[in-house]
Amino acid sequence: MSEKNIQILDQQSMLQTYAKAVLGMLPLPGAKAESLPERTLRIADVTIDTNNLAEYVKVCRLRLRDTLPVTYPFVLSFPAVMSLIVAKDFPLPAMGLVHMSNKIEQIRPISVSDTLTIDVHAENMREHRSGILVDVISEVTVAGELAWRQTSTFLRKQRTSLSDQPRPEKVDDAPGADGDLPKTTLKVTGKQIAKYAEVSGDRNPIHISKVGAKAFGFPTVIAHGMWSCAAALGILEGRIPDAVDYSVDFGKPVLLPAKVQVFTRHTGSTWEIALRHPKKGFTHLTAKVTAR
Numbered sequence: 001m002s003e004k005n006i007q008i009l010d011q012q013s014m015l016q017t018y019a020k021a022v023l024g025m026l027p028l029p030g031a032k033a034e035s036l037p038e039r040t041l042r043i044a045d046v047t048i049d050t051n052n053l054a055e056y057v058k059v060c061r062l063r064l065r066d067t068l069p070v071t072y073p074f075v076l077s078f079p080a081v082m083s084l085i086v087a088k089d090f091p092l093p094a095m096g097l098v099h100m101s102n103k104i105e106q107i108r109p110i111s112v113s114d115t116l117t118i119d120v121h122a123e124n125m126r127e128h129r130s131g132i133l134v135d136v137i138s139e140v141t142v143a144g145e146l147a148w149r150q151t152s153t154f155l156r157k158q159r160t161s162l163s164d165q166p167r168p169e170k171v172d173d174a175p176g177a178d179g180d181l182p183k184t185t186l187k188v189t190g191k192q193i194a195k196y197a198e199v200s201g202d203r204n205p206i207h208i209s210k211v212g213a214k215a216f217g218f219p220t221v222i223a224h225g226m227w228s229c230a231a232a233l234g235i236l237e238g239r240i241p242d243a244v245d246y247s248v249d250f251g252k253p254v255l256l257p258a259k260v261q262v263f264t265r266h267t268g269s270t271w272e273i274a275l276r277h278p279k280k281g282f283t284h285l286t287a288k289v290t291a292r
Contacts, residue, residue, distance in 0.1 A: 005039040006119070009080060036122045036134065037089040041080045046116040053112065055199045059192060060230040063237055067109040070246055071230040073118075073148050074104075075200045077138035080120040081152070084136065091125065092134060092156045096216075099225050100133070104246040105149040107292070110142065117141045127160040129167070174274040174286040176263030183235050185278065186260045188223050193256060196227045223254035228285050232273050235262050236289060239271070243292035251283040260284060 048068070056072055057064045086094045110116070117140070124135045133155055140148040176182065197203045205212020206222055213221045229248050233240065254260060254275075265272040271289040276282065 006042050007039055009041055009043050009083060034091055036091060036125050037084070037087065040119045040121040041084055042120075043077075043080055043118040046076055046118055048112045048114070048116075050112060052199060055195070056230075059195045059199055060227060061186075061234045062230065066113075067111055069230065070104055070106050070233060070240065070244060071226065073110065073116075073138070073140050074150060074226055076116065077118050077120055077140070077150070078201050080118060081136055081138065084120055084122060085154075090122070092132060092154075096156060098155045098157065099152060099250060100155045101153045101250065102226070102229060102248045103151045104244075105292070106147070106242075106244050106246070107149070108147050109242045110140065110147050114142045114147075116147075127162050128155065129160070129162045129165050131155050131157040131160060172283070174263070174283055175265040175272050176261065176274045176276050176281070176283075180263060182261035182276070183264050184262050186231060186262060186275075188254060188256060188258045188260060190221055190256045193221065193223050193227060196224055200224070200226070202226070218253065219255065221256050223256060223258070225250045225253075225285070228254060228260075228275055229287070232262065232275055232285060232287055233289070235264060235273070236271055240289060241291040245290045245292055246287065247290075248285055248287040250285055252277070254284050 052075075053068070053072065054064055056062075056075060057069060060069070060071075062069050082094075084090060085092070085097065119139045119141070120136065122134055122136050124133075126133050133153055136152045136154065138150045138152070139146060194208050197208050202224055204224075206216050206218055207213075207224055208221060210220055213219070225248075228250075229246075232248075233246070259278050261276045261278050263274045263276060269291040273285070273287040273289065274283050275285040277284065
């Protein structure tokens with residue numbers, strides 16, 4: 001992106017925009033654009049709220065350190081992500097977007113004392129058999145150098161030219177598929193997820209309201225995918241390198257309250273993780289943690 005396509009956000013404007021998005025989680029009125037906006041939203045001079053960080057690691061069952069958890073910059077970038085996808089020039093309505101996958105590239109750890117610049121833009125809108133995919137890119141720089149990058153892939157369910165293609169055969173080769181015992185079991189409650197919603201700023205009704213969840217087709221409230229993404233790393237704490245790639249594919253939602261089994265596999269420089277339903281065995285999340 002060139003400098004002329006960068007829009008600077010201040011903290012107040014982000015809070016106001018997010019409040020509009022939360023109010024019903026509806027797209028803004030008016031015709032939608034047909035292509036992605038060619039602009040970047042920037043939040044400059046971001047400092048770490050250590051109280052918020054402490055609450056985050058507690059609710060995600062991580063350890064408090066002098067560097068940020070690999071997943072925490074998502075919280076810092078989230079208001080800008082919301083500002084982008086609820087804008088009139090974003091071609092897909094915010095309501096109904098499904099977070100399909102997430103990839104974090106941590107080039108170096110971020111210190112709690114660092115001052116950050118966060119840039120967010122969208123790219124690579126394309127057809128999928130189940131709808132339209134788009135990537136939302138969040139980048140964190142420190143003193144002008146890239147430290148962290150996240151690609152969040154969202155799906156808008158609708159018919160496309162690929163909809164009639166045959167479904168690919170599903171092969172479950174993630175940890176736990178071979179009958180191994182889980183490393184641990186996570187208990188997840190509605191109260192815990194409500195706390196994560198408060199700490200992360202992601203107050204989507206599907207996570208905090210049974211009525212809101214049912215309005216979007218879920219039988220009850222569900223856990224945030226990014227909470228699962230963070231909590232899954234707890235089993236590997238102390239073994240995650242400073243420079244790391246963390247890729248996640250989201251499966252079936254975690255209906256609350258729940259127990260989730262955590263399985264791992266270590267091969268070379270890569271850890272594989274799976275969160276599974278304890279009785280039915282299907283995956284809620286599969287992930288890979290790889291040293292760069």
